[in-house]
Structures are given as C-alpha cells and as structure tokens.
Amino acid sequence: MDSKVDIKIKEDHGHWYDNNIDPYKGLAEIIAVTLKNSLISQQISFVDVPYRSKTKKSFLKKIEDKLIEKDYSPESMTDLAGIRIITLIESDVQKVCDLVSKMFNVHQADSVNKSEKLGEEKVGYRSVHFVCDVGEVRGKLPEFSAYKGLCFEIQVRTALEHAWAEIEHDRGYKLGGKLPSHLNRRFKLLSGLLESADLEFNRLTVEIEEYAKKLNEQIKKNNLDYELTNVGLLVLLSEKFGKYIVYKNKSDKNAYSIDLGIAELYKFGIDNLKEFDRVASTYTNQYDFGRDNSLVGFIRQLLMFVDINKYFDEVYAASDKAWTVISSSTIEILEQKYSREEIEKILTRHSIKLIHF
Template identity: 35%
Template sequence: MDFPSYYSQNIAKLDALTKIAHGLVENLIRQNNIDTLAITSRTKTLASCLSKIENKSYRSPISQITDLVGIRVIVYFEHQIEIASSIIRDLFDIDEKNSFDQSKKLGSDRLGYRSNHFICKLGRSRKALKEYKDIYDISFEVQIRTILQHAWAELAHDRSYKLSSGLPSEIQRDVNLYAGLLEISDKAFSRIVREIDLYAEKLDSIDIQNEEINSLSLIKFVKNSADKYDLHNVRVRDQGSFDEVVQEVKNFGISNIGELSSLIDDGFLAMERAQSNDNEFGFIRNLLMWSDLPKYLTSSWNAHWTAIDVTSFNLLKKKFRNARSLFRGKDIDIEDYDLLDNDTEEDD
C-alpha cells in the first residue's frame, strides 16, 4: 500500500489518537501540578508527511514515520522536564530505541535545539477498552521542552531565519554563542526556582520572627497569623506581585517579621474579624494602618490603591479621629460612604 492510501484510510484513527493522547497527557500533567506554558497536539498533514518522506528518503514510510500524531508539552523550567518525562514513561509504552534526549544527541560540545522526544504507544494494557482498540498500537510522539528551548527550536526550524543551515564561520560563532546563553539562562532560571522552593519549605519548619521582609516571608506571616488568631475570613491567594507590599512594609521602618508581628493587637484583630473577607495584601496594609495611619499614608502609601471599605474606615476612625481628613488628603475614596458611622470627626 502506498503512503497516501494508508494515510487516507487511517486519518480518522489518527485524529482520534491525537485527541485521546492529548487528553491523557494533559490530565496527568495537571494532576501532578506541573505548570506549563502550553500542551498542544496535531495530526501531521499528508503534505507534511510527503515532504518528510522525500527529505528523509524513507523506503518504508508507513513504519518509519513515527510522529503522525504529535503532542508537545512546553514547561517553564528545565528541572520540570525530568518530572514530565517520568510521567510520560509511566503513562505509555515507550519505544526506547527511537526515543531520545536531544541534548545527549547533540553531545557535550554542541549547542542548539534541545528537548526530550518520546515515541509512544497507548499500549496493550488499553487494548480491551473500546475507545482504544483501533489505536492502541499506533505510534505517536511526545516532545517535552522548556520555553527557551521552544523559542530556539522555532527559530532554528524556521527557514526564513536559516539558523540551522551551514553558515559563514563568523555568523555561526555568534549563533553558537547566543544558543549557549539561552542554555545557561535555562539552567539558571531552573536553579533559582528550586532555591525559592527550598526557601519556602524552610519557612515551614523554622520560627520566622527573624526573617527579613520579602514576599515569601510575608505570605508565611499572614498564613501563620490567620491560623493563630482564627481569622477564617483571611484568604492567602499567593498570587500577583508582592513588590508593592514588600516596599510598603520596608518604608514603614519594618525590617523583619518579628517587628511586623509585634504590631498585632486586639484592636487590629477586631478590625480583621469585621471584614467579610480579606487577602494577604489587605491584611498587611490594614496592620500598618492600624499601627500608625498618619505614618503609613506619609511613608508607605504609594497610590497603588485608592479606596478603602467603610468597615475598615469606621474602625480606623475610632483610633484616628482625623482619619477622614487623612484619606481625603490622599484622594482615597471611602466605599459605601453613606454607611459611615455618625461620630463627629475632629479636623486636622
């Protein structure tokens, strides 16, 4: 049977395999909490297959083309490749002879396109399942690469850039140099992320009172405080940029978690418990304002937020009688203004 005939007779099976293999990979990657930029899949077009057959001079293309179905997993960091690769090995039957680690294929003295390629089958263990019985023995490819590896691969394989062609020696040296920089950056980012994870784990096992003010120590502080004082309305989302809050705390004159923790008193806890809900940003800002509202607005506030809820305002006003004037001076709105307590306020 010629290849075009084989392709036309099996395209429905190939499309079904693409959908099923993609779903299996995506589900297991998600279940193992591996962050990805993208998980994509495709069934190779007939035109692409014929071009590959011609370029590779395949004599038995039906058996030699193993990527009629392809899945690509793009992770953020290099150390995630090993984790994702282990998942793929457990999930499918692997053709070790035709699978490879591109970095090992390149050798220790060469730079460039790198990723893990696995030639897989769903496997005989799935043959008994109705939806798999016609596709369990068809080979497909799973590629796993980082964002930077993906960027290099796209450039190297784009004919308009010709980065993978034999280039003049001076240009080739530059290509090798920048490919090396990408590889170094890939490894460096992976190492930094692992160091961050180790630091976060360390915070779980030590007294954090002497820890410097940073995003991780502040998140841990809020979590610990919410648990210690039964503040069930405080939800730590651990999302978004913490740079602004870190700077606000430092500008307030706080250098470690112990100093910040010492600001918590019964009045502040009453203020937090009055909130219907709060997050880590609101918790820390409320603590600084409760400690010294004039100081916070003068030294820490930086216009990144411009409104305060009426509940917090009413409680702050009991401690700082000129609170309304202070907020008005910064053009900070009071939400639900009509619900303000009717206590008179002393002006500055």
C-alpha cells in the same frame, strides 16, 4: 526511478494520508488533554501542551526524504500525531518524562533524548522525544479504544529549549547547517548562553525552594532576622497569621498580591520579618481583624491600625495602584481605634468613596 513511477508513488502516499489522518487528529487532541489534566493533578508546572497532526505537505516531504535512505512506508511514521509539553525549568522535564513513561506504552527504540546525543562538548537543539501508543490498559477505555495501536510523539522541552527550537528548526530561519565562520561562532555562543540560562533558572528555583524550607524552620523557632521578601512574608503569614487571610485561589499568593503588599510595607518603613512580626502580633492581639481578608487587605488594615494618617499620606498617596473605594465593614473594624469622623476626613482628603455591602 522513472518520473511517472515517482508521481504514482507520491499520489498513493497522498491518498493514504487523506484516508488515514483523521484518527491522528483526534489522537493528538485527547493525548494533550489527558497530559494537561495529569500534569495539573501531579502539580508539575508547565507552560503549555500544544498538539498537532502532521500536515500533508510535511508528511509527503518526510516520505520523500526517508525513501532516499531506505524503504519506508506511511505505516512506519510515528509522528503523525504530535504533542509538546513545555515546562518552565529543567528539573520539571524529568518529572514529565517519568509521568509519560507511567501513562503510556513507550517505544524505547524509537524514543530519544536529544541532549544526550549532543554529548558534553556540543550545544544546540535539546529535547526529549517519546514515541508511544496508548497501551493495553488505557486502550480498553471507551475514549481511547479507537486509537489503540496508533503511535504518537511527545516532545518534552523547557520554555527556553522551545524558543530555541522555534528559531533554529521549526521556523526555518536557516540558522542550522553550514554557516560562515563569524556567524557560526555567534550561533554557538548564543546556543551556549541559552543552555546556561536554562541551567541557572533551574538552580535558582531549587535554591529558592531550599531557602523557603530553611525559612520555614527558622520561623517556627521564632528566628526572624531576615529581610522582607516574597518568600519570607508568605511563609510568616501562613505560619502565624493565616487565620486572618482567605486565599480565593492559589494565584492569590503569587505575583500581584504579594508584590503589592511588599511594596506598601517598604513604603511604610517595615523592611524585615522581625519588625513585621512585632507589629502584626501587637495589633492582631489588640484588635479584631476579621477572618475574611485578602493578603493585601490584611497588610493594609494592619498599617492603618499602626498609623492611619501615615498610611494614606505616605503609602496610598504615593502608589500608582491607588484604590478609590473602601467598604463599610473595613470602616467598622478601624473604628476600634479611630472615630468615624477622623476616618471620613482622611477618606475625603484622598477622594475615597465609602461603599456599603
């Protein structure tokens, strides 16, 4: 083809892009926001839902590559608006795929599961790609009416798949294609390791959920011969001592709070559910703990009731998360067992200030 014709075609495609890309920018954003809200409402865990509209450079490159193989026009491009849903584990990928299929009109002929294309004997880039439009029902809504008939692509990946794609493909680090034999072997080994890690994280998550379910059943039967773990303690607290604890939000039950509570219990010498239940049952029956404790607050109050000197000398003093103030309401609760003078002596010894509210 004449070079002048090539330049003219490229200019025409560039004009098409300039005149048509704006709706796709809005489409990518509204689809991403809609998906995020739906994932949250369906309680499907995800890492992020990034989105983008195709850049002009990428658009022109794709047109050029496609025209080598066949006739191709800008109207044929289905990924001018792109959204990625990054999940934590493999089992959430299928949940997301089911959700996408219900929410939008999926173009099955253009959609692909990269894992299935790899087959059983190959490892590498894995992801599920959907080509969609908003569909008839959603297209009638005012916020979607401007995007009716426009296609967009949704990619669904786990966090590890996403990391691999960033290295192998999106960042252009030249890890794909033909490599020297010794590097190609390492490349394949790394691909397999990442895929194995993804599968193992998924299995581990399923087993933890099964363990929690089993533990819940055993706790209801008062069988508490289990080590003290995050899962076990949360189940026991919820089942038997939930009325003493107020969770401000879901995250209160996770990470920092429960880890800190477990650490202090172990330092105090309580390392199994049976012992924790015995101590907690004894002291909640004997004293009024109140009804607005945090998870860590309840555990600390319990340990102080058991032995306030031991708690401060062996647990508090050894902690790198030491708190330096205590509320007057907590002091009033502790006065059910200890005198104000005894409590204030301990607080002074550990440089803890009393605050009133």
